[in-house]
Amino acid sequence: MNFIKGSQYTRNDIWKSYHPDSGEKPKGGNWDTGYVVEGDDLIAFLNIDSAGRTGHDFANAYDSEKEEVTWFGKPNTHSSQPTFKKIINKELKLHFFARWNSKNTKFIYLGVGQLISFEDGFPIPDDKHTIKLTLSLSSANQTIGIEGVVDSGVDKTPSFAKKIPMLVNRYERDPNKRIQCIERYGYKCQICNFSFSDTYGELGNEFCHVHHIEPLGEVGGELNIDPVKDLIPVCANCHAMLHRKSPALKPDELKTLLKKN
Numbered sequence: 001m002n003f004i005k006g007s008q009y010t011r012n013d014i015w016k017s018y019h020p021d022s023g024e025k026p027k028g029g030n031w032d033t034g035y036v037v038e039g040d041d042l043i044a045f046l047n048i049d050s051a052g053r054t055g056h057d058f059a060n061a062y063d064s065e066k067e068e069v070t071w072f073g074k075p076n077t078h079s080s081q082p083t084f085k086k087i088i089n090k091e092l093k094l095h096f097f098a099r100w101n102s103k104n105t106k107f108i109y110l111g112v113g114q115l116i117s118f119e120d121g122f123p124i125p126d127d128k129h130t131i132k133l134t135l136s137l138s139s140a141n142q143t144i145g146i147e148g149v150v151d152s153g154v155d156k157t158p159s160f161a162k163k164i165p166m167l168v169n170r171y172e173r174d175p176n177k178r179i180q181c182i183e184r185y186g187y188k189c190q191i192c193n194f195s196f197s198d199t200y201g202e203l204g205n206e207f208c209h210v211h212h213i214e215p216l217g218e219v220g221g222e223l224n225i226d227p228v229k230d231l232i233p234v235c236a237n238c239h240a241m242l243h244r245k246s247p248a249l250k251p252d253e254l255k256t257l258l259k260k261n
């Protein structure tokens with residue numbers, strides 16, 4: 001199954017992609033718990049920094065810099081149980097969905113997890129134990145709408161124009177902050193008004209880059225990042241132009257340049 005990294009899905013949306021002809025998701029089954037297996041796929045639903053409705057979330061965590069997830073099994077699970085054996089033997093494709101507020105019915109798709117390590121017997125409340133897994137969600141060509149390189153413009157040798165990776169702040173990769181920013185502004189570029197979906201149709205649905213306006217040092221740390229004031233949805237062109245200068249241009253500066261030309 002293919003999901004789009006950084007996009008939001010309800011449990012029902014995901015269920016429907018596995019059961020296209022079966023109407024609504026049944027209530028109270030595995031689909032309402034922390035994870036469910038469908039054929040060779042495992043779909044994990046993570047509550048991060050908030051207690052889940054079933055109370056079975058311990059300290060699930062997502063590190064947006066490393067693109068790593070820390071994920072706990074249900075109580076009393078361990079590596080010799082069939083599902084976890086399959087995970088460790090890499091027989092299941094692990095799809096990670098997360099939400100940062102357990103009241104939100106939508107989860108953000110984080111991507112496919114590759115197991116880095118696991119630990120049995122992790123103590124959890126009520127004298128129980130469970131398995132703790134660490135997984136990587138990064139892969140070379142899967143980023144949250146910010147892939148791409150820009151021409152450095154420094155070395156203009158015609159035959160091999162030099163390419164450098166776009167400098168992307170880690171807060172532009174944090175799926176939670178990113179979604180909060182998009183919920184406020186939508187997917188249109190806030191500098192030139194470009195809409196990927198208007199131009200590319202369905203392919204461009206729910207796509208944009210998200211730019212972090214102030215360098216982190218000036219905002220005062222991760223916890224102070226305000227997704228409405230500090231982040232801004234932009235198109236790929238405007239994003240590249242913002243980062244053509246270092247430190248990056250301010251959005252208003254680029255808007256002014258855009259009007260002049």
Ligand SMILES: [Zn+2]
Binds near residue numbers: 190192235236237238
């Ligand atoms: Zn733009």
Ligand SMILES: [Zn+2]
Binds near residue numbers: 172210211212239242
């Ligand atoms: Zn940026």
